[in-house]
Amino acid sequence: MNMVKAPEKFLDEYLSRKKVLGGKAGAKSSVMPVRKVSAEELARLKINIQTLWGVYGTPEIREILAKEQEIRFLEIESEKASLSLMYREKGIFMEYEVNLGYRKELAGAQMYKQADMNLNRYFTHATGTDDLLRSANEALYILADVFIDKEIPETDIWNAIANGDQVRFSFMSA
Numbered sequence: 409m410n411m412v413k414a415p416e417k418f419l420d421e422y423l424s425r426k427k428v429l430g431g432k433a434g435a436k437s438s439v440m441p442v443r444k445v446s447a448e449e450l451a452r453l454k455i456n457i458q459t460l461w462g463v464y465g466t467p468e469i470r471e472i473l474a475k476e477q478e479i480r481f482l483e484i485e486s487e488k489a490s491l492s493l494m495y496r497e498k499g500i501f502m503e504y505e506v507n508l509g510y511r512k513e514l515a516g517a518q519m520y521k522q523a524d525m526n527l528n529r530y531f532t533h534a535t536g537t538d539d540l541l542r543s544a545n546e547a548l549y550i551l552a553d554v555f556i557d558k559e560i561p562e563t564d565i566w567n568a569i570a571n572g573d574q575v576r577f578s579f580m581s582a
Contacts (some may be wrong), residue, residue, distance in 0.1 A: 443526045443541040454537055456555040459562050461531040464495050469569075473497050483563055484554055486579040490548050499528035504547035523547075550579075 445453070460465075460482075463469060472479055473495060489506045490506040506521045515563045529537040540552050554560075554577050 442538050443552070445541065450537070452557075452559050453540075453555045456560050457531050457560075458538075459538065459560060460493075460500060460565070463562065463565050464500055464531075469495055473567075478567055480574050481568055482506065482560070482577075483551060483574040484577045484579075486550050489550050491547055491551060492531055492574070493527070493551075499526055500531055501525065502527050502547065502551065506546045553579075 414523065415493060426525060432462055465482075469479065477496065479495040479499070480492055482491075484491040487507070489494070489504055490501055491504045492503050495501075504525070530540045530548075533539070540548060540555075544555045558577065560575060562574045567573075
């Protein structure tokens with residue numbers, strides 16, 4: 409059996425070319441050091457993750473997802489981003505919109521980033537909690553803030569779903 413091996417310094421050359429072609433010098437990495445949280449905050453984060461994943465795995469949610477495309481259950485509003493978490497057939501997803509601010513080069517236009525992200529890795533992998541705390545993604549950072557600061561009772565999730573509503577958190581300054 410032949411093993412394929414990349415040429416020496418291939419990766420270095422490829423990455424240096426990528427920096428020249430598309431990347432800004434000093435562009436922010438998508439991975440940061442793990443955010444410092446207390447033992448109590450980490451426990452709350454893990455409980456919230458376990459609760460949301462546990463609800464997703466129930467036969468009742470699976471039955472609803474067999475008939476509907478998604479079940480929205482959590483909404484978070486802040487000055488920097490709007491997030492909506494939902495259960496879908498393939499897991500827990502987050503739709504988000506992040507305010508990137510104004511851009512001088514675009515005549516002062518306000519810029520936003522919108523995306524749809526599968527969050528399963530943060531709920532199912534042993535390193536999911538650390539990955540969530542390490543992420544530089546603004547929406548994931550806000551999500552982690554909520555999971556650290558607030559315990560989301562399982563009953564709130566069930567009640568919101570039963571009423572066709574979402575659990576809502578808002579972090580807007582006056």
